[in-house]
Amino acid sequence: MDDTIHAGTDTDSRYVVATYRLRDRADTLEARAEGIAIGLTIGTWTDLPNARKAQVAAHCGRVEGIRVIDEAAPGGVIAEIDIAYPVANLDTTFASLLTTVFGKLSMDGEIRLQRLHLPEDLERAYPGPKFGVSGVRERFGVYGRPLVMSIFKACAGLTLDELVDQFGEQAAGGVDLVKDDEIFFSEVHASAAERVVAYREKAREVAAQTGRETAYAVNLTGPVHQLRDKAKRLAELGAGALLVNVVAYGFDVLADLARDPDISVPILAHPAVSGALYGSPNYGIAADIVLGQLMRLAGADMGIFPSMYGSVTLGGEATEQLLAHLRKDGVHRKVLPAPSAGIYPGLVPQLYRDFGIDLILNAGGGIHGHPGGASMGGQAFFDAISAVQQGQSLQAAAVDKPALAAAIAKWGARA
Ligand code: 1AE
16 A cells, blocks of 8 residues: 555544454455555555545544454454544545445445444534433432333233333332333334323322332334424423434434433433444444443433343443443533343342432333232332442341342342
């Protein structure tokens, strides 16, 4: 490659740096890396006349590093390569970012996007969370402990009255939030607006007895061009939060919602479909980028992801990296993590150890499946929280807490 391509300084605010893990022949690695850097930016370099080179130089990608990770791997070496892409080639959409760093390239054999470094100025161009951890706590009035969220189960086909009953039972357990199931799109029996209004009335009725008003995270559904208006309307009607299937809709849809100052409720990001991106160790995009870095940039206030322990799992290392994206100091507010899938009260001590208190305990089956019903399921989570806060084992606490005792009898408890 012509040296002039390297004329810029080290990685700097003019470049997004993407790190890929790929399998290729050792003797062609360098050419492959250069092919990516040039191919995804200006297309060709060596064939350009000098005047044209000067014109496009600021738009040209460059190879920042090549490291062989496993030289004895079958079918070629495994290597990591770093490619710097000029910010000048991007606008402030995820469409431009993702298409540039992993558009056509994602289809070019065994290659995985492992890390993505954005300069701060570019990060600032994305909205980030409107509420973040402290804003969410303030909005729901929850301090000094994790939030507890219950998930509606089996909603499609139910009448509004039946749904309200289900909401009421969950709220009676004292949970901070009840979220829609992400698969609930049908509005045959009750529109999202009708649900928001009816659940709010129910939440107030329950609060008159419990002293706690449970918020509702409504699934934001429908055609993309209607989402912002719908979100505003649902917020005005009293929705506590908006549940968004971010990967299915696209990160720019979330960013649009987060940027809108009139949408005044926190956004709860669901990871549906994300496994198709991060599931393979050799293809796709690393889970921490999809569910951590991009979610925060796009404006999720609360981020659901598969926990390390439940029915759909994410590995420990991926979880650590994901958490770092949600929580590290940076230009945007921090995101409240909701490790999910198969969460039950007996996991609370482990969740405290792994995540601390800035956390959402999010459970569907672990609340509805409680032998005493959803209300006792929620109560069992609060029993477990108070045991951990007092330094008590769950077994000791369960002696005079029937909801916790029944949960432990059913699902067990981790010390
Ligand atoms: C990681 C997604 C978890 C989810 O969407 C969900 O509905 C979990 O339900 P349970 O708690 O596993 O029943």
